[in-house]
Amino acid sequence: MVDIMDARKVRLAYLKFFEDRGHKVIPRALLVPQNDPTTLFTGSGMQPLIPYLLGEEHPQGRRLTNSQTCLRSQDIDEIGDNRHTTFFEMLGNWSLGDYFKEEQIQWFFEFLTKEIKLDPSRIYVTCFIGDAKNKIPKDEISAKIWTNLFKEIGIDHASAEIGSEEDGYRLGTQGARILFYSDKNWWSRSGKPEDMPLNEPGGPDTEVFYLFPQVEHDPKYGKKCHFNCDCGRYIELGNSVFMEYLKTSDGFVKLPKRNVDYGGGLERIAAAAINSPDVFKISLLFPIIQKLESLSNKTYEVETNSMRIIADHLRGAVFLAVDGVVPSNKEQGYVMRRLIRRAIRFSFNLGIEDKFIAEISQLILSLYEPDFPEIKAVKQKVVETLNKEENIFSQTLRKGLRELSKLQDKGLSGADLFKLQDTFGFPYELSLEEAFSRNIKLKKDYKKEYLDLMEQQRKRSQTAAKGVFKGGLGGQTLIHKKYHTATHLMYQALREVLGDHVIQHGSNITEERLRFDFSHPDKMTPEQIAEVERIVNEQIDKDLIVTWEEHDTKEAMDKLHALGAFGDRYGKRVKVYRMQAKGESKPFSFEICGGPHVEHTAILKEQGKRFKILKEESSSSGIRRIKAALV
Numbered sequence: 001m002v003d004i005m006d007a008r009k010v011r012l013a014y015l016k017f018f019e020d021r022g023h024k025v026i027p028r029a030l031l032v033p034q035n036d037p038t039t040l041f042t043g044s045g046m047q048p049l050i051p052y053l054l055g056e057e058h059p060q061g062r063r064l065t066n067s068q069t070c071l072r073s074q075d076i077d078e079i080g081d082n083r084h085t086t087f088f089e090m091l092g093n094w095s096l097g098d099y100f101k102e103e104q105i106q107w108f109f110e111f112l113t114k115e116i117k118l119d120p121s122r123i124y125v126t127c128f129i130g131d132a133k134n135k136i137p138k139d140e141i142s143a144k145i146w147t148n149l150f151k152e153i154g155i156d157h158a159s160a161e162i163g164s165e166e167d168g169y170r171l172g173t174q175g176a177r178i179l180f181y182s183d184k185n186w187w188s189r190s191g192k193p194e195d196m197p198l199n200e201p202g203g204p205d206t207e208v209f210y211l212f213p214q215v216e217h218d219p220k221y222g223k224k225c226h227f228n229c230d231c232g233r234y235i236e237l238g239n240s241v242f243m244e245y246l247k248t249s250d251g252f253v254k255l256p257k258r259n260v261d262y263g264g265g266l267e268r269i270a271a272a273a274i275n276s277p278d279v280f281k282i283s284l285l286f287p288i289i290q291k292l293e294s295l296s297n298k299t300y301e302v303e304t305n306s307m308r309i310i311a312d313h314l315r316g317a318v319f320l321a322v323d324g325v326v327p328s329n330k331e332q333g334y335v336m337r338r339l340i341r342r343a344i345r346f347s348f349n350l351g352i353e354d355k356f357i358a359e360i361s362q363l364i365l366s367l368y369e370p371d372f373p374e375i376k377a378v379k380q381k382v383v384e385t386l387n388k389e390e391n392i393f394s395q396t397l398r399k400g401l402r403e404l405s406k407l408q409d410k411g412l413s414g415a416d417l418f419k420l421q422d423t424f425g426f427p428y429e430l431s432l433e434e435a436f437s438r439n440i441k442l443k444k445d446y447k448k449e450y451l452d453l454m455e456q457q458r459k460r461s462q463t464a465a466k467g468v469f470k471g472g473l474g475g476q477t478l479i480h481k482k483y484h485t486a487t488h489l490m491y492q493a494l495r496e497v498l499g500d501h502v503i504q505h506g507s508n509i510t511e512e513r514l515r516f517d518f519s520h521p522d523k524m525t526p527e528q529i530a531e532v533e534r535i536v537n538e539q540i541d542k543d544l545i546v547t548w549e550e551h552d553t554k555e556a557m558d559k560l561h562a563l564g565a566f567g568d569r570y571g572k573r574v575k576v577y578r579m580q581a582k583g584e585s586k587p588f589s590f591e592i593c594g595g596p597h598v599e600h601t602a603i604l605k606e607q608g609k610r611f612k613i614l615k616e617e618s619s620s621s622g623i624r625r626i627k628a629a630l631v
């Protein structure tokens, strides 16, 4: 075959096409939105541009374009179908008070048919049907532009009215090329016209679908197929929003400055370019699938679902790591952790026994490095980050699965869900998913019970430790201080590696070693021990500055989340030790304690010493004991 456009070429062609039409190519925003605490991830090209769409002037002008990396964790349950991925690139172009419907619709059609060479007779579109109640007219203008475009090349251009998606399943396409929908073709930040607050802009949109005749309509989605049907026969390639109205107390009025916001999935357009209804067949994803085939000795044809999930999740996790996210139990880190752990879970379905994540991550990075120069500097760290999560999780996961099997007949309670997370590293949602696929019943109020336990754990971990070292810290020689500081570093490292359930239950220091007791239900694996050692030594090398500050006790615990020890009581004010690297905005360790400590952590490596865990053993039920030294 000649001149098939791979995904990289599609991206380049798109940017060039709009550059040639007066657009400035702007850089992508990071996956973690900067200065926007309301949302975890960048989920569209428009999101970082909202201030400009609302009227602020953009330094690059009124015509912009880019390819925006997006992450939609809300789409995680769709992964496995032919067209959704959690991570994807959204090709975008914007007019900020410049061109409008005429140019936008024509250009996109031209791009698809002339540049990408899609078959125009397989292109189908939707427009806004109008809203009588709010006196918003039907978008005849967009429909007319489409009609003319199709007419010019001799393609039928019949239209029909649909309304809601539900109506779509009842009415079907009716042989039309242009279908009018209601809410599906209305855009505002808050949804339908009636849900919008006053002074909010909104407008109709027009969506472009590509027909894949090789996909048969599946009636499980609805009686009749229509463009917005979920069966995947018509795939939405892109969506042009025309921001032209403002909601006022007098109803919807035309905005003086109208904007265009276009967003289309690179993966989907690239799939259309190779005539594949399956986005996983494109050049940025299929190599991952092929690697999974060779690692598992299974075929994509048979293991479609698992392979799609693994490829998608690891690609998402890799990009999160590129953008600086690390797995954790909170926010973005939690989503990343969930993606990685879910990928590992599905690798079991493929019978992959060995560690595989480093290899796949390297492959993913190599696919993107040519177009994302920022990858070069971070790629090694990215692989390490994912690899580490695999080390921590894959061993306990198998145990957790066995644990779940034991609950097959009993059903799952909130306490079980808590334990699965706490002990076996199963994110809550993953346990629910397992329960669902194995038909394990969920007990009454499981969610409330689980949330209560989580809250109790949070409180426990903040129960602070005044005088923890009162008994423990026998003298105040330099070596004692060193071990005392090492204890703080190790406490934090244990929490990072094992989880937030790790709470200090006791500590004792001699000239030879530190001893530390903490809550954790399992024997630590050699990998976990090595990882804790690595983190502590890393922090020693970073030469954290050790300082202390005094805080109101309640504030230290509830607001500043200072770490403490189990069962200790203290007065109104406490001393909190901070161990923080120069130039970093957050401390590595922040712990209530009486001191004393060394002044900076590099002192711990004097005479070439390294931190080492000598022994890890059971102390009492649910409590582990570590002895460690600087050797």
Ligand code: ATP
Binding pocket: 044, 072, 075, 083, 084, 085, 086, 087, 088, 090, 236, 237, 238, 239, 263, 264, 265, 266, 267, 268
């Ligand atoms: P869908 O209904 O198919 O989920 P959407 O309405 O959520 O799409 P938009 O929010 O309009 O999509 O996003 C614009 C474009 O981004 C879509 O037309 C599609 O090409 C692409 N897109 C959206 N979500 C995904 C996803 N999860 N994976 C890949 N591409 C996506």
Ligand code: MG
Binding pocket: none
């Ligand atoms: Mg969607």
